[in-house]
Amino acid sequence: MGLQPKSKLNNIVLLQTVETQIIDSVVNHIEPLFNAYCKIEKFNLDLAFAYHQTRRQYNSTAILAYLKPITAKNAYSLAIVNQDLYTNNVTFVFGEAEVGGRVGIVSLARLNTKAKGDLSLLACKEVTHELGHIFGLRHCDNNRCVMNFSANLAEVERKSNKFCPDCAHSLAYLTFVNL
Numbered sequence: 001m002g003l004q005p006k007s008k009l010n011n012i013v014l015l016q017t018v019e020t021q022i023i024d025s026v027v028n029h030i031e032p033l034f035n036a037y038c039k040i041e042k043f044n045l046d047l048a049f050a051y052h053q054t055r056r057q058y059n060s061t062a063i064l065a066y067l068k069p070i071t072a073k074n075a076y077s078l079a080i081v082n083q084d085l086y087t088n089n090v091t092f093v094f095g096e097a098e099v100g101g102r103v104g105i106v107s108l109a110r111l112n113t114k115a116k117g118d119l120s121l122l123a124c125k126e127v128t129h130e131l132g133h134i135f136g137l138r139h140c141d142n143n144r145c146v147m148n149f150s151a152n153l154a155e156v157e158r159k160s161n162k163f164c165p166d167c168a169h170s171l172a173y174l175t176f177v178n179l
């Protein structure tokens with residue numbers, strides 16, 4: 001991406017309850033992209049506080065609010081869970097993150113593909129998308145770009161796991177300026 005060398009790595013803590021194989025491909029994908037060191041932690045949090053009885057889903061905004069104060073000042077936290085997520089006025093979300101913030105969450109619940117390898121790829125896309133938000137990026141109109149908004153599984157499948165040149169440029173700028 002033509003970035004200047006950066007002395008300090010971004011510390012990203014991945015809170016996970018999902019399969020190790022998926023986490024491994026996510027780590028391999030995001031470490032070079034975000035100039036990051038990923039630490040994997042077991043996500044032992046009881047999410048009952050975020051559960052909606054009627055919807056039978058978990059409120060991703062409530063989970064982010066919980067994660068925020070427990071995330072170290074020099075790190076970013078992203079939870080990867082199997083629970084189905086929603087936010088207000090939306091049927092479901094693949095994930096949510098604070099734009100320019102420190103916390104994010106991705107759910108694998110709706111990434112139900114037939115082939116196992118595909119799930120890793122789709123997880124990589126969604127984690128990259130939410131981290132892109134954390135590092136200040138907003139949605140992108142390019143439907144191949146990982147920052148393109150996905151309303152359904154077909155749209156996640158269509159986009160790539162990478163940033164378009166515009167987003168890559170902004171990411172480089174935002175990542176260097178914010179830290």
Ligand SMILES: [Zn+2]
Pocket residue numbers: 129133139149
């Ligand atoms: Zn988004």
Ligand SMILES: [Zn+2]
Pocket residue numbers: 140141142145146147148163164165166167168
């Ligand atoms: Zn883009």
